[in-house]
Amino acid sequence: MPRDLKYDVVIVGLGPAGSSLAYLLKDSGLKVAGIEVAGPERVWGKPCGDAIGKGHFLETGLPLPKEPALMQVVNAVDIYSPSEEVRLRLAEPNGGFMIDRNKYGFQLVEEAQKSGVDIYLRTHALKPIIEDGKLAGVYAKQHGEEESAIRFYANIVVDATGSGGAIKRKLPPDWPVVEPLKPTDSAVAFRKIVEVDYDIEEPDVIRIYINENIAPGGYWWLFPKGKRIANIGIGVQRGRGFPHPRELYTKYLDARPDTGRVVRVLNEAGALLPTRRPANTIVWDNFISIGDNAYTVNPIHGGGMGYAMTAAMYAAKTIKSAFEIGDFTVNTLWQANTGYMRTTGAKQAGLDILRIYLQTLTNEEVEWAMRNGVASVESLMETSISGEMKKLNITALEKAKLLVRMLGRPTKLLELLTVGEYMSRVKKLYLQYPEKPEELPKWVDKVESLYKEFKAKIGVDW
Template sequence: MYKTYDVLIVGAGTAGSYAAYLMAKQGLSVALVERKRAEEVFKVTGDAIGKHHIEELTKSGLSISNDVFMIKYEGAELYSPDLSIKYFVAGEGYGLDIGKWAQWLINAANNSGADIIDNHTVSTPIIEGGFVKGVKASRRDGTQVELRAKVTVDASGATGVVRTKLPSQYRISEPLLPEDASYAYREIVEVDYSIPNPQNIRIYLDNNISPGGYWWFFPKSDRVANVGLGIWGRLVKENGLNPRINYEKYLASSPYVKGRKLLHTGGGIVPTRRPLASMVGPGIVAVGDAAVAVNPIHGGGIGPALLSSALASKAIIEALEKGDVSEAGLWRYNLDYLNAYGIKQAQLDVFRLMLQTLTNDQLNRGLRARILTEDEVLRMSISGNLDLSGGKKALMALRLLKVPDVARKLSLALRYMNEIKKIYINYPRDPSELNNWLAALVAKYNEYRLKLKLPLMTL
């Protein structure tokens, strides 16, 4: 028989373990539920995280074990499809040993008082009186159990095994559609040459290798790298593309992985979209990939996972103190997330859609014309928009004259990034206003999607 907890967290990845640590540290009774053995938790990712996310993490009181870091990065190299153009965008970060990172966070949660309930596979949420009261799960031996709590946190990853099984009237149940995701495959490989400039991650745009996405080479040492690719989910579903097949066809025998010795392989679905219309429901919140807390351009989710968990934890603690875990009682999380990151995420989603319509020829010509400079790319990645002074606008206009077809798409994206921002700034402060707000958002997105000749969204 399991006790009823204050908080039940489904999934012991980055988001779930960090949320468990934060709330257990504040004295709440917390259960962290994981389908694998705790010692086996391992997430297939690019394994990279920005330095600023680590700095925020340490402010929570966590002492980070140095063995989770494999390498320090200084920036990213971005390559055109024909490899003739290279951008360098400065930005410090780290390459993680993701297995050690996972164990460190789980141990932090456990040491703070969270109960680790591993080897339990969650099947469905328990709904009583309109509220989520926990989940049904099965042990390894097939025994069915109920795990109950005042608040349930879905930290189960992109599949969102709890929230997506709620009735459709719960806005948090919104499905992740293929067009809003990337289907990825990656390998950790040891190579037989000394990797040049291992302090830089490398991103390659090429619609032959990674249609609607990119392929990457992230060094983890001078002989080991995380190498993979992502394909736009829409193309996977419509055209039957497979990231692993593309990897074998284009990368497995390439000079990049010369002497390739496999250390680990894996793949998965990566959300690449705007925030959920709502990340909360009565008695439930979502964090990390389950809440599509990501960077829509490159799919990076470790940093946003930490941020979403920190903000969700604050909202849950406040809701429990007030004795109100209704949708309205947890609503603060939506507002805090949008202010901290979600508005930027939505703007980058607009830019992402435009990028996915560009051909290799357009990418080559656009990068060659430097329609965006390295500084402008960096500014957009930080703020989600591109506010330029009069002089810089004039210089950009001159560059855009060289590639009018690409310029039209870029100008369209920049315009709608601002339009979408205006809508998100007016996100409702009360759940009763959400449907009207969402209708306005979908209408604006569909204006944009029509101009890009993309399928329309539905409510």
Template sequence: MNYDVVVAGGRVAGSIFAYHAAKKGLRVIVAEKNPEIGVPVQCAGGVSDSFFRSMDIKPLPEFTYTRIRAAAINSPSGARIITENPIIRGYTIERKVFDRYLALRAAEAGADITVNTRVEGLLLDEGSVTGVNLRGPDGSRDVRCRMVIAADGISSRVARMAGLDTRFRPEDICSCAQYEMVGVDVEDDMMEFYFGSQVAPSGYLWVFPRGDGKANIGLGMRRRSCSERGPLHYLKRFTEGMGYQRTEFVAGAVPVGGPVEKTYTDGILVVGDAAGQVDPLTGGGIHIAAECAKIAADVSADAIESDRTDSEFLSEYQRRWYDKIGRNLKRSLKYRRVLDDLGDDELDQLIGSLEGKDLSSISKISLLKALREYPSIIKILKEML
């Protein structure tokens, strides 16, 4: 069968693209190389209310664990700020179930889904995509299509096959390690974040509750040299002696250097982690991947309807997603770089000076006033605010 679009990758970006494209009447097939959608998990599962609102998805009990209302930020020496800012509100979710839910939703909208099937190559005619080569359990087959969506995760091979540069510099990749643990003493509605060179150098450690004493405890860090210890070392150190039981281990990498320069070319759009569409400060990518996938579906439908799958027409995708989230990603990258330069003492000063204050209502001026004894922190905040 011929398709309008072949999607490489069947997680958040791929399935949300497929859902919206199929709804618009496109013939779509999603090829996922793993035998099961959403497995292995590579996520802590924190998702904001705004994701569910903007994607018109109900936070169903089958994939949500706990309702999140607050976040605690812990400094190296133990100072602690708690924020109940509405942007924190959301859920912890089970990605295994959630990713499968998204794929089924796409299938119900009319997309074909095939697992255990890898996009192995692109079929090109004078530089334009005319199809893909798929490799699955029954061998290899060519599928004709008019467009390909590279939703194949960090450092997308599929986009690189089309000549796009989707590589990230090693210092812009956050390596993560996470345990699912039981018997954890954590409040069900609060995410905990820990900073400092002893806990997570050039990154942070998280504790995301899953209810009934279960939690995802993980950390992400950018390694600046090969001799530096990796995230697993710090994760073991943090959790050792706490008496919690480990029930799952997750490892993964997140691109945190901002998006790749070009996310389209003739017949191809790049979406999600593949395009570096991740918040560089938090490493959160679910909401951003989803927004960009929706935009990609709109542009693909227009391109196919007007028989214009050339690079010039598809540049509209980059313009639209950049308009929507480009500025936020740039600002987050700037914040991340500022935080990179903070030593433990400055983190202590910054977090300590805000302890006990209501962060959701604090104004920029009162924040700067409260910090007047710390000129170095004021300098940092002025860059951030």
């Protein structure tokens, strides 16, 4: 017989999204359970590049990583052109961190637990409990010496299980919160954490390399974690028949004089990540979804830890006010949507337009754009902060027109102005995210038509 437990809130999955929420609810006075299938040594165990901006901690109030969870302060990001001859340096002293995910994540979980959140590790949530058409909790199996089944009943169930969406994908398919991920709106990324046999120059600079041969539809990276340890990986767009990044890693990165000089591989693994705008709604009756399964990620670089924390912050505020008034329907939980969508979500949607466009460019076009200053350091910084592209180098675009005339063939670079226009338009739509659930279908139609129109304009059929 399964054991029945009753909570106010049950959080399923204790990765960046779930453990941030557990931490943010720790002093709420609510009865909260956190369920995680992994054991303590695998908390935040999903493979990752391990890089995160400082701003996310400041925004959400989560603790800044400290040693030993903090492995390296990041002072700049270098972006390399396909030939690697052009480098753009986005410098922001003390702007980010390379972390040990397990150590940082476990710290959050432990602090939440100390303040009264019940943590169930090695506990696998199998499915939602739906009673009289209403989400009432989750059904889970606890692994240990003896396997035991537990029914966790709760007023609010939070799915924070990452891209697998263990609970969300088993909800009734007609609930608007169930929104499948299109393969081309996601990537598969593979990374190794390695010890190299040389001192990495400027370990406080993380490097991103754009090259459609090594990382089709994505990029590859080298992120130092100190002088001798690096997180090196490749992200590749899914759904277009590109090779798996593990294969590309062996072919290209194992063979390079820098990434191939490895003494020891400390860990290697790959995983899927969404790279799109946020899900149309992250809440429904008695339900909230945050992190990768709500598609709260940066579509350009695939960074999802920071936005998972932001989504957890809006979820925590919403949960507290839902308990104040004792209403757990979509109407009350909706404020998590308006909170997230009109801020981070709007920026994310703008960047999603840019992401789709960037995935159409060839090495030659990227090289030309970077050499000729189409994308300057200043414009890149501004775009990454706002999700809009206001500081385009028009003179450089004029030169691109000249190039077209000289070479007699079209270049996608001329479409940059269109991209800028659609980024602003989609951002505006997100700033007008509906006030009430009834208005959602109409709004979704507008967003989808805008994307369709944009894709048709730049010739994208995927």
